[in-house]
Amino acid sequence: MLLVPCPNCGPRNAADFSYVGEAKARPDPNAATPEEWRDYLYMKDNPAGRLRETWYCRSGCRQYFVLERDTAANRFADPPLPAAEADGEEA
Numbered sequence: 001m002l003l004v005p006c007p008n009c010g011p012r013n014a015a016d017f018s019y020v021g022e023a024k025a026r027p028d029p030n031a032a033t034p035e036e037w038r039d040y041l042y043m044k045d046n047p048a049g050r051l052r053e054t055w056y057c058r059s060g061c062r063q064y065f066v067l068e069r070d071t072a073a074n075r076f077a078d079p080p081l082p083a084a085e086a087d088g089e090e091a
């Protein structure tokens with residue numbers, strides 16, 4: 001069983017969450033080229049190692065947050081960050 005460390009609810013079963021995907025900065029909608037949008041939407045890094053991911057706590061606090069996971073060991077680094085804070089946006 002994989003325990004996901006929600007910043008609001010604490011560690012919970014992964015079945016309580018939705019995996020959103022790799023966390024990366026969204027391109028500027030007014031300046032991005034079609035190739036930049038394609039890369040943002042469809043091209044994933046999928047490394048065997050440390051990866052920043054966005055998760056959604058659908059059975060608990062219903063908040064998005066970003067955390068770092070070692071995909072090779074399937075372990076999370078602490079502490080998780082709210083999605084807006086991790087992207088450098090104001091909450």
Ligand SMILES: [Zn+2]
Pocket residue numbers: 006007008009010057060061062063
């Ligand atoms: Zn939660």
